[in-house]
Amino acid sequence: MRLTDYLDKGASLDPAAPCLSMGGESLSYRAVQDLSWQVGRALARSxxxxxxxxxxxxxNDPLSFGCVFGIGRAGAVWCPVNPRNEAAENSELLDLFDCTCLLVQESFAPLVARILPQLPKLTTVVCLDGSMPGAVTFSEWLDGAGVEPWQAEPPDDMVMLVGTGGTTGHPKAVMLSGRxxxxxxxxxxxxxxxxxxxxxxxxAPLTHAAGVLCFPVLTLGGEIVVMPSPDLGEFLALVERRGITHTFLPPTLIYLLLDNPALADRDLSSLQCLWYGAAPMSATKLAEAITRIGPVFGQLFGQSEAPMMVSTLAPADHVHTDGSLARERFTSAGRPTPLTQVAIMSDSGDLLPPGERGEIVVRGSLVMLGYYKNPGATAEASAHGxxxxxxxxxxxxDDYLYIVDRAKDMIITGGFNVYSAEVEQALMxxxxxRDCAVIGLPHDKWGEQITAVVQLHTDKTTVADELRAAVKQRLGSVKTPKEILIWPDLPRSTVGKVLKTEIRARLVGENG
Structure with a gap:
């Protein structure tokens, strides 16, 4: 299927039904189809x-997301760009993607002015909602583009280029296919x-997980209600007012939701599934969320290279048949999905039996085509098939998948392998x-010292010794942080992930 097929499938069920909505205004499926044909023709004309x-x-904006289907009509490749990135990172990504056209909101005019001189391949800039130097207005660009059905034939199956993020070095571009x-x-x-x-x-940003989850919703003729900014009070109000059935939140926003005083007063009974993922979720917080909101939480595990659905834990899997919480599963990432093969591999390329730890490897039609213009990285990522x-x-x-750490985040202290995620779960x-991060810092005696940085709830106080004792009781002395620091907040990426690289850099700098 092409990206446009999801829109057309929903339109076939009811073209007058609301497709994309925000602030009480909606675009019907037919209106989004008309937009897509206009944008597709305008792209070809450009x-x-x-x-x-x-x-x-x-x-997050309905018109902007509707333009995704115009890109599909032109047989072109959609390159979602995170609006929260710094100018240098977006410039690097647009150059890496070989973008020839940029559709942009007026609010990003200063950013575009900084990066445009560095992007000679970018020949067309369209301002979606106003005007800016060096750009044509959206209405002028569309002028004369008809709304009759039209589709250009793409040369291959690539439909998206997704940046991996540059927090650990230069970003790579993931080639995702229609398949x-x-x-x-x-x-x-x-x-x-x-x-x-x-x-x-x-x-959450439509440039990430929240965006690709729109496609299955469209096949059912569903309505996508767009929030322009992450206001959790308004989020709760919209769930109640609009009868929201599905949504996605990263764990950090779920933690904030649990702290929101409006939660107790809102009717969230319309929810069928509240997806969570993109970062580890505290088992303790998950139990609290299910108790207070209901058994509607569904976990998903994936990455840009194998989007979203490597393994899943459905809402029903979070509880036993008697209604009690299935706490023993809360630290798992669920079971591998039916169309995906998942295995555990040793450093030498051998597949490991149940219970043994190694790198999680995946194969199947969920896995990317490769990294754009980077055959070396593609070969490395696909070693041993x-x-x-x-x-x-x-x-x-029982085939439940447990993620214990990123390979680069494993700490070797005194000859023992310690997985930071396990220590973080104990602290949580x-x-x-409220949140925490565990890293390894260089140490003359231990090789690496387990160090934790903790953010507390605003109404709570504690001391490092109390936290250290709590971890020691759960995990033993080897896995207990030698140092626990309490910070008012943790550095995060634009999608809410805690940036351990920044924490490590700060602490290494402070320690000389």
Whole structure:
């Protein structure tokens, strides 16, 4: 399936039904189809050929997301660009993607002015909602482009180029195919509850997980309710007011949701599935969330190179048949999905039996085509015929997948391997801890010293010795941090992930 096929499938069910909504206004499926045909023709008229790369730089916005389908009509490749990135990173990504056209909101005019001189391949810039120097306005650009059905034939199956993020060095561009998105969508529909026509609330950036989850919703003729900014009070109000059935939140926002005083007063009974993923989730916080919100939480595990659905833990898998919480599964990432093979591999390329820890590897139609213009990185990621995720984990006897750490985050202290995620889970059981990060710092005696940085709830106080004692009781002395620092906040990426690289750099700098 092409990206446009998801829109057209939903339109075939009811072209007048709301497709993309924000602030009480909606675009019907037919209106989004008309937009897509106009944008597709305008792209072709601007010199965009099938297979060319077109980027969108925008906050969460129905018009901007509707343009994705126009890119598909032109047979071009959608390049989502994170609007929260710094100018240098977005410039690097647009150059890496070989983008020839950029669709951008007026609010990003200063950023575009800084990066445009560095991007000679970028020949067309379109301002979606106003005007800016060096850009044509959206209305002028569309003028004369008809709304009759039209589709250019793409040269291959690549539909998306996704940047991996530059927090550990230069970003790579992941080539995703129509087959990848189709597999992800099929796995979503078969793995989670969908009763009736869904209403999906997109609070998280549509450039990331929240965006690709739109495609399976569209196949059911569902409505996508877009939030322009992550306001959790408004999020709760919208779930109640609009009868939202599905949504996605990263763990950090779920923690904030649990602290929101409005939570207790809102009716969230319409929710069928609240997806969580993109970062480890505290088992303690998950139990609290299920108790207070309901058994609607569905975990997903994936990465840009194998989007979203490597393994899943459906809402029903979070509870036993008697209604009690299945706490023993809360630290797992669920089971591998039906259309995906998942295994654990040693450093030498051998597949390991249940219970043994190694790198999580994946193969199947969910896995990317490769890294754009980077055959070396593609070969490295696909060694031994499997895609290498870079995550360390194991499969238990019941085929539940446990992710214990990123390979680069494993700490070797006194000759012992310590997985930072395990220590973080132990810290998160303390009621005063809101979030935390555990890293290894160089140490003359131990090789690496386990160091924790902790953010407390605003109304809580504790001391490092109390936290250290709590971890020691759970995990023993070897895995207990030698140093625990309490910070008012933790550095995060634009999608809410804690940046251990920044924490490490700061602490190494402070220690000389």
């Amino acid at each position: 010199g965009v050929r099938p297979g060319d790369k077109v980027a969108i730089l925008s906050g 990848n998105v189709e597999t992800m969508s099929a796995l979503t529909l078969m793995s989670y509850p969908f009763a009736g026509r869904p209403r999906y609330l997109a609070l 499997w895609h290498h995720t870079g995550d360390i984990g194991y499969l238990d006897k 059981t303390h009621p005063a801890v």
